Amino acid sequence: MAAILLLLREAGRWLLNPKNWIYVLGVVALLFLLYSTSAFIYGRGVAHQAKVMQPTIDAALKAAKESADSEAAYRGEYDNWMVNSKKAKEQFIAEQAQLIEDLQRDLKTERERKLQAEVRIREVVKYIPAEVDGSVVLPLGAVRLYADALQGKAANDAALGPISFGTAGNVGSPSGVTLSQFVSAASQNAAQCVQDRAVLRSWQTWYPKVKAAYDEAIRVQRETAPTNKVAPVTLVPTQGSDEP
Numbered sequence: 001m002a003a004i005l006l007l008l009r010e011a012g013r014w015l016l017n018p019k020n021w022i023y024v025l026g027v028v029a030l031l032f033l034l035y036s037t038s039a040f041i042y043g044r045g046v047a048h049q050a051k052v053m054q055p056t057i058d059a060a061l062k063a064a065k066e067s068a069d070s071e072a073a074y075r076g077e078y079d080n081w082m083v084n085s086k087k088a089k090e091q092f093i094a095e096q097a098q099l100i101e102d103l104q105r106d107l108k109t110e111r112e113r114k115l116q117a118e119v120r121i122r123e124v125v126k127y128i129p130a131e132v133d134g135s136v137v138l139p140l141g142a143v144r145l146y147a148d149a150l151q152g153k154a155a156n157d158a159a160l161g162p163i164s165f166g167t168a169g170n171v172g173s174p175s176g177v178t179l180s181q182f183v184s185a186a187s188q189n190a191a192q193c194v195q196d197r198a199v200l201r202s203w204q205t206w207y208p209k210v211k212a213a214y215d216e217a218i219r220v221q222r223e224t225a226p227t228n229k230v231a232p233v234t235l236v237p238t239q240g241s242d243e244p
Helices: 002-015 018-122 130-135 140-151 179-224
Strands: none
Touching (some): 018 179, 130 179
């Protein structure tokens, strides 16, 4: 207890001494000066750095906005492209379905014609009377020439044996084929050729149209495909003095 009282007595004497107060005020003033100086230097440095970096920040913000705008525009173009591509695909499918329907209708017409021809062929006796059928003698050369033409063989095919146009006993000999038989076979072959020609013509019509439509669709898709040409945003420090 006595030590505490002694300490308080000494503290009071120290506080009552004006010289000690001058020391305290001097220390406080020095600390304040140091603080103000450091704050001033720090503020100048921060302000200078902000001034140096501001162009870079502005450029980065501008580039980011342009990139965002470009991305939004690209997304809009892409969505429109997808919608148009879907419509083009649906139109292509519809056109092909209509083309196939038209070709099938034409083929159906040709099949009906062939059926009508087959009916007429079965009634060949109405077109060739029996007395005419019996009086007409078809030579072997004519029958062989017709058969060779159907099979795509040359008239002098060695596998079929020689045909001597100067020997009546060969090409001029009776073939045993009646006129009605020959006309019936020729009519059937002609009807089949007409139908085959219709089928071939349908394929020849279908393929160029489909290829042209497909090529045009691919060309339009490639030409209208959206592209994003804005480069990625990069931060490049602006060159400048580091002096405050």
